[in-house]
Amino acid sequence: MITAYKMTLEDVLSFQQDMIYHSPQHKKSRKIWLTVMSIPAFLLGYLATTFILPRSESIVLFLLTVIGVGILFALLLRPLLKDLYAPFVLRQFRLVNKDSAWPTDITLQLSDTHIEMQAIRGNIHRTTQVPWTSILKVNENETHRFLYYEEDEALIIPKVKNGVTEVEQSEIERILDKHMNTEKHTSSR
Template identity: 50%
Template structure:
C-alpha cells in the first residue's frame, strides 16, 4: 500500500506540540524553565517593592517585606508561567522550522508486511526511514494526526484527513495499523 501527501510546517509543529505534552524531556525542560522564571519573578517583585513610597524605619523589615512580596509575586504568577511554557516552545519551534527552507516535503508512506517505509523529498534532500512494526513503542493521535513512536522523541506522522488521502485510503490505513500494531492509540 502506498500513500503520497505533502508534509508542511504545520504538520511538524503538530508533532512538536505532541512532544511538549507527552515526553519526559519536555517535562524536565518545563521544570527548569519554571525555576528560572520564578527567580526572575522574585527579582521583579523585590525590585518593585524598593520603589514603594512607604518605607519601614528598619532596614531589616524593609528587606523582609521586599523578599516576601517577591515570593508572593512568583507564587501568584506560577500557574500563568506553567501555561506559557507550551506556547513559548511552539513559537520557537515554528520559527526554527519556517527558517529551515525545507517545507513542504513530498512524502510517500508505504506499508509492508514487516515494516513501514517513509520517503520524504524536499529541495535536494531525499530521506528514507524504515521502521519495523515491532519497534513501534506507542501510538498517539489527535484530531488530525497519528504519531507512531519508534523512539521517545521520534515518530512517523500520519495525517488522518488530508488532501490527497481519500476516505477509502484512510479506512485502509486504519485497518493496516490495527492489523500490524499491538498497541492501541492514546488520544
C-alpha cells in the first residue's frame, strides 16, 4: 500500500511531545529541570518572606522562618514547574525548527517486509526503510501513530491528514495490526 501526504511542523511537534512523556532522556531532563527551577522558587519564597515579615529579635528564628518558607514555596510550586517542562521544550524545538522548509512531502509505502518513508523537503530527498521486526514500540495519540525503530527515532504516521483518505487509514490500521507484535501505547497528552 502506498499513500502520500504533507508533514507539517505540527506533526513533528506532536512526535516531540510524545517523546517528552515517554523517553528516558526526557525523564532525566525533567528531573534536572525541576532541580534547577526549584532554586528560583526557593529564592522567591525566601525574598518575599524577608521583605514581608517583621524582623524578630532572634536572628536564628527569623532565618529558620525565611528558609522554611523558601522550601515551602519550592515544594508548592513543584507541580507547576513539572507541568511547564513540556511547553518549554516544545517552544525551544519550535524556535530551532521555525525556519525549516515545511511542509514536507511524504510518501509512505507499507509492504509485507518493511515500511518505507520517502521525504522530500526542497532539494533534499530522504528515504527511511524499516523492517517490521525493527519496530520497538508503537505510541499513538488522537492524531498520530509513532512507530519507534530507535529510542529517539520514529516514523510519524498521521491518523487524519489531507491526502490520506478514510479507506487508506483503515488499510494502514489493518497492515499495522497484522505486522505489529509490539504493545501499543496510547497517549492522552
